[in-house]
Amino acid sequence: MTDIFKLLKGDGSEKQPVIVQGITGKFGTRHTKLMMEYGTNIVAGVTPGKGGQKFENSVPIYETMKEAVDATGSKISIMFVPAKFFLGAAKDALEAGIKLLIAIPEHVPVQDAMKAIEVAKQKNAIMIGPNTPGVMIPELIKIGIMPASPFKFGNIAVLSKSGTLLYEIGNNLSTSGFGQCITLGIGGDPINGTRLIDAFDMVKDYPDLEGIVVVGEIGGEAEEVFAQKVIDENFKKPIVAYVAGRKAPKEKRMGHAGAIVMGNYGSAESKIEMFSKANIPVAKRPAEVPILLAGKMEKK
Amino acid sequence: MRLLEYQAKELFKEYGIRIPDSIATKDIESGRKAAEKIGYPFVIKAQVPVGGRGKAGGIQKCHNQDEFELKYPEVLNMAIKGEKTRAILLEKMSEYEKEIYLSLFLNRSKRCYTIISSAEGGVEIESVKDQVIQEVGLGEVTEKVAKEVGEKIGLAENSIPHFVEILQKLSKLTVEKEAELTEINPLVILKDGSMMALDGKMMTDDNSNFRHKELAKYQEKTELEKKAEESGFSLVELDGNIAVIGNGAGLVMSTLDMLTDSGGKAACFLDVGGTATTESVYEALTLISKMKNVKAVLVNLYGGIVKTTIVASAFLKAYDEKVIVLPVFARLMGAESEKSKEMLKDSETKLSPSIEEAINNVVMEVNK
Numbered sequence: 001m002t003d004i005f006k007l008l009k010g011d012g013s014e015k016q017p018v019i020v021q022g023i024t025g026k027f028g029t030r031h032t033k034l035m036m037e038y039g040t041n042i043v044a045g046v047t048p049g050k051g052g053q054k055f056e057n058s059v060p061i062y063e064t065m066k067e068a069v070d071a072t073g074s075k076i077s078i079m080f081v082p083a084k085f086f087l088g089a090a091k092d093a094l095e096a097g098i099k100l101l102i103a104i105p106e107h108v109p110v111q112d113a114m115k116a117i118e119v120a121k122q123k124n125a126i127m128i129g130p131n132t133p134g135v136m137i138p139e140l141i142k143i144g145i146m147p148a149s150p151f152k153f154g155n156i157a158v159l160s161k162s163g164t165l166l167y168e169i170g171n172n173l174s175t176s177g178f179g180q181c182i183t184l185g186i187g188g189d190p191i192n193g194t195r196l197i198d199a200f201d202m203v204k205d206y207p208d209l210e211g212i213v214v215v216g217e218i219g220g221e222a223e224e225v226f227a228q229k230v231i232d233e234n235f236k237k238p239i240v241a242y243v244a245g246r247k248a249p250k251e252k253r254m255g256h257a258g259a260i261v262m263g264n265y266g267s268a269e270s271k272i273e274m275f276s277k278a279n280i281p282v283a284k285r286p287a288e289v290p291i292l293l294a295g296k297m298e299k300k
Numbered sequence: 301m302r303l304l305e306y307q308a309k310e311l312f313k314e315y316g317i318r319i320p321d322s323i324a325t326k327d328i329e330s331g332r333k334a335a336e337k338i339g340y341p342f343v344i345k346a347q348v349p350v351g352g353r354g355k356a357g358g359i360q361k362c363h364n365q366d367e368f369e370l371k372y373p374e375v376l377n378m379a380i381k382g383e384k385t386r387a388i389l390l391e392k393m394s395e396y397e398k399e400i401y402l403s404l405f406l407n408r409s410k411r412c413y414t415i416i417s418s419a420e421g422g423v424e425i426e427s428v429k430d431q432v433i434q435e436v437g438l439g440e441v442t443e444k445v446a447k448e449v450g451e452k453i454g455l456a457e458n459s460i461p462h463f464v465e466i467l468q469k470l471s472k473l474t475v476e477k478e479a480e481l482t483e484i485n486p487l488v489i490l491k492d493g494s495m496m497a498l499d500g501k502m503m504t505d506d507n508s509n510f511r512h513k514e515l516a517k518y519q520e521k522t523e524l525e526k527k528a529e530e531s532g533f534s535l536v537e538l539d540g541n542i543a544v545i546g547n548g549a550g551l552v553m554s555t556l557d558m559l560t561d562s563g564g565k566a567a568c569f570l571d572v573g574g575t576a577t578t579e580s581v582y583e584a585l586t587l588i589s590k591m592k593n594v595k596a597v598l599v600n601l602y603g604g605i606v607k608t609t610i611v612a613s614a615f616l617k618a619y620d621e622k623v624i625v626l627p628v629f630a631r632l633m634g635a636e637s638e639k640s641k642e643m644l645k646d647s648e649t650k651l652s653p654s655i656e657e658a659i660n661n662v663v664m665e666v667n668k
Contacts, residue, residue, distance in 0.1 A: 027575070034605070084510065109508035110406060111478055114438060117411060133574075145574070147604030147635060162550020163574060167634070168602045188549055190408050190480065190505075197409075217550055220408035244553040247560035248569070249382075251302065251350055255534035255549025255571040257507055258408070262481070263351070263426055285558055285656065 002126050004202045005182070007075060007100045008141050015041035017074040018143055019098075021065065021081060021089050023047055023055050028080035031104075031145050032059075035078075038142040044068040046092075065089075065096035075099040078134065078143050083107040086130060090116035094123045102143050103129030103193060107257070113191040120193060126202075127193030131257070132185035133163040144185065146170075154179015156293070157203040159196060160215035161186045161222070161256070165244060168286050169215055176290035181208060188217070188256025196222040197229050204235060211238040211293055214280075216271055218245030219258040223271040227278035238296035241275045242283045243268050301504055304347040306389045307518045308482070308500030315473040317466055317484075318496045322391035331372050334390045340364055344372060347387040348380045349520075351424070351501075356380045361393070382539065386520070394496060399486035400453065401425055402463075404439065404470055406480040413439035413474065415467070419453045421486030422498075441471035458493035466495055477515065478508040524587055531583045532573055540565025541666055543588045543626075546600040547572050555600040555655060564663040567594045576606045581614035582623070589623050595666045596627045600655050603634030612640035619647055629662040631655045 010016045018035075022028040023045025032055065036042050044062060045055045051063035062068040065077065077098045081089045086108045093101050094116075101120065108130040120127040128135055134144010138151040146163070150171035156178045160166035163185060170183055184199050186192050194202075196214065203209060216223040223243065230239065246268040248254045250261045261267045272282050281292045303311075306324040313319055323334035324347065335342070346358030353359060358380050362368040378385050399421035407414040415434040416425060425431065432452040434445060443464055450463040466487065474482045483501040490496060504515060521529070528535035534549060544559060544566045546552040552571045559566055568591060572584050588597060601611055611632065618624045628649045632640050641651055652658035 031605075083507065107507045109478060109511070110480065110505045111438070111475075111508065114411060118438075145605060149635065150604070160550075162548060162553075164546075164548025164602045164604070165550035165554060167604045168551060168554075171602075171634070189507075190406060191411055195409065195411075215550070217553060222409060225409045242554075244550045244557065246557045248553055248556065249536070249538065252536050253506070253534075254536060254553050254569060257505075259549055259553065262503070263424070284561065286554060287654070287656070 002099055002124060004100065004126060004135070005206060008135070008137055015039070016076060016141065017041050017043040017072050019043065019065070019068045019072065019074045019077045020045045021077055021079040021093060023059070023061060023080070024050055025080055031080065035142055038148050040141050040143060043072045043074055065092040065098065069096040069098065076143065078102040078104065080104050083109070087112040087116055090127065091119055094119045094125050099125045101125060101127045101193070102134050103127060103132065104134065104145060105129070106131045108189065110189070110191050113189060113193070117191070117193055128184065129187045129193055131187040131189045133166060135182065135184045137182055138180050146183070146185070150174060151183060152179040154181060155208045155210040156180050156213060157206070157209060158183040158213045158215065159186060159199045159203070160184070161188050161217045161258070162215055162244060165215050165242070165286060169213065169242065169289050172287055172290050173213065173293070176294070178290055178293060181206060186222070188258050190220060190258040196226040200226060200229060209237060211240070211297065213289060213293065214239065214241040216241060216243045217256065217259050218243070218248055218254065218268050219256070219260050219266040221266065221270070224274040227274040227280060230278045230280065238293060239280045240283065240289055240292045240296060241280050242286060242289055243271050301506055301515070301519060302349040303502040303504065303518055304349060304386055305345065305500050306347055306387065308502040309497065311473055311477065311502065312497050312500055315469045317469050318494070319500070320392045320394050320496060320498065322389050324387050324389050326387050328372055328376070331368070331388060331390065335362070335365070335368055338390050338392055341393055343391050343393060344368070344375055345389040345391060346375050346378055346380060346385040347389055348383040348385055350381045350383045353380050358385070394488065394498065396488035396490050396496070398489045400489065401428065401485050402467065402470065402487045403481065403483035403485070404474045407435065410435060412437050415441065415449055417449050417453050425485065436471070439471055439475040441468055443468065456493060459489055459495065462493060462495045477512065478505045479503060480505055524591065527587055528570070531580055532575070533580070533584060534569070534571040534573070535587070536569040537591070538566045538568055540567045541593050541595040542662055543567045543570065543591060543594045543597045545570045545572065545584055545588070545597065547576055547602065547606055548574060551600060551602055555598065558655065559598060559659050559663070562659050562663050564659065564666070567591060574606065576610065578610050578613045578617070581611050582617050585614065585618040585624050589626070594626060596629065596662050597624070598658060598662045599628060599630035600658070601630070601632050601634070603632065603637060607635045608632040608640040609636045609643065612643040615644060615649055616647060627665050629658045629665070631658040
């Protein structure tokens with residue numbers, strides 16, 4: 001498995017260069033500025049038809065990812081393109097040698113996501129998303145659309161299907177003294193480039209890791225599979241979970257394409273039951289997450 | 301989107317999967333005409349986007365016109381698990397030897413399509429012990445794989461070629477229409493070993509709708525849902541009396557959970573999305589003002605990239621123009637929340653420092 005911490009931090013001597021796909025769109029422009037303000041080293045943008053121009057008079061824009069990667073040597077890309085251009089943009093990035101692709105677009109068709117994942121596997125690359133808020137190491141690098149203020153550096157990993165709940169719970173953790181070593185958005189789609197179990201594999205051996213917070217929601221079985229993996233691997237560090245959608249009606253999509261219960265498949269009950277088998281407490285409210293985490297830390 | 305049985309069967313037919321003679325009808329007049337064409341006896345089947353209709357009385361046999369005249373209106377006026385009957389399918393009764401189960405679904409954790417089949421059909425698949433499960437990548441099913449599945453569920457030799465044909469057609473349908481689930485339950489085996497789909501269920505990927513104009517006719521949306529979609533919101537109408545608004549699907553679900561835990565009943569789930577503007581929030585308030593049965597509004601916002609002041613402005617505008625007359629209980633957190641609290645302090649909006657407190661207040665309000 002490609003080491004995500006190494007990709008995000010490099011050898012520590014300088015900040016890792018990041019390319020933005022769709023840098024000139026309204027959304028892309030806004031978030032590129034915010035990422036730069038946070039200190040992320042944006043070195044190039046890609047917008048077909050605008051090659052040769054400069055973003056904010058400083059960041060060069062290229063026609064293709066190949067040109068951008070050849071010019072900068074970057075291994076990380078963040079994508080802001082309309083959903084229907086996602087697959088083309090993902091292939092463009094992965095074939096150019098990108099090893100960490102953050103796919104922000106929402107409403108990507110499932111079959112396109114599956115095809116992009118196939119390419120990522122062949123290239124031994126990580127794709128996070130689609131429909132992810134991104135990934136960050138607080139106070140070091142932010143590759144995504146999350147606000148800066150909720151997150152503080154520390155030793156807790158937060159893995160979340162939801163964007164705003166990640167901010168809310170991140171804020172609850174930060175104000176309770178639990179900083180984060182990484183916060184990663186899995187995404188609310190049925191098919192994720194980085195699944196909850198993949199994200200677990202990425203963070204579980206991080207030496208300073210003190211605990212994991214999983215923010216799940218109804219739909220699919222990512223939480224159940226994650227809990228089973230925790231049991232199988234006998235992982236001992238504290239984990240606390242939250243599951244949104246306990247009271248949502250069945251067979252209705254609740255905002256996220258993936259947030260739907262079919263029969264018992266994807267139900268909150270099923271997830272909570274598996275978490276409890278894995279000895280992972282589940283918060284009833286977002287505000288309860290740091291309380292449960294503190295409890296777990298004491299018992300350790 | 302979730303297709304109704306008759307819609308799924310229309311697609312089955314288009315792809316060459318055999319179905320019984322049937323006609324979908326929406327009123328008793330067209331029902332009578334269909335009854336003449338089909339001929340007694342037949343079954344009438346409530347078309348609802350939810351499972352379990354058989355147990356709820358949504359499937360009835362009609363042996364003659366008297367029975368039909370009695371049962372048709374009964375089934376048409378029925379609601380099953382809160383879902384009103386959308387149409388009634390009249391279907392010729394079929395004689396068959398055996399019921400089996402067959403589906404193709406998107407396996408989210410394995411990120412591939414998966415065949416599920418069983419020698420036991422006509423019951424909920426979750427309750428069936430002997431299932432054959434076969435992963436098939438992006439959904440293509442080869443003849444070899446289809447044959448193996450047929451053999452594993454113990455089909456007679458004369459049925460295998462029919463099963464292979466149906467499974468391959470089902471696979472083509474699933475991939476081409478970008479379905480997350482296509483299910484035939486039961487798939488029945490006739491005397492001569494051939495097969496027919498007695499029921500059909502399909503769930504397609506809404507995110508691929510733009511590539512499937514041919515499915516647009518199956519799209520079922522209320523006026524409010526259409527308006528919400530135009531404004532870029534997610535709206536799910538529910539049967540309570542407190543409208544729930546927030547930004548982000550997870551946060552709104554979480555608010556709905558906590559509200560229900562405290563004894564409140566949500567009238568809707570409304571996610572204004574991660575890119576809310578003053579206009580879009582104003583639009584959301586307008587939508588809610590048009591919903592019936594709403595007695596109060598609960599707002600939960602975590603301002604990040606979207607500043608809470610944007611939302612506060614929308615509220616002030618909505619009060620100004622008398623769009624909201626309902627009591628509003630809100631919790632505003634995150635970016636510029638102090639400023640927005642200042643903006644709203646003389647308005648009708650009751651602000652709470654925590655969502656828990658806002659929920660207690662709104663529940664008290666609707667119960668007073």
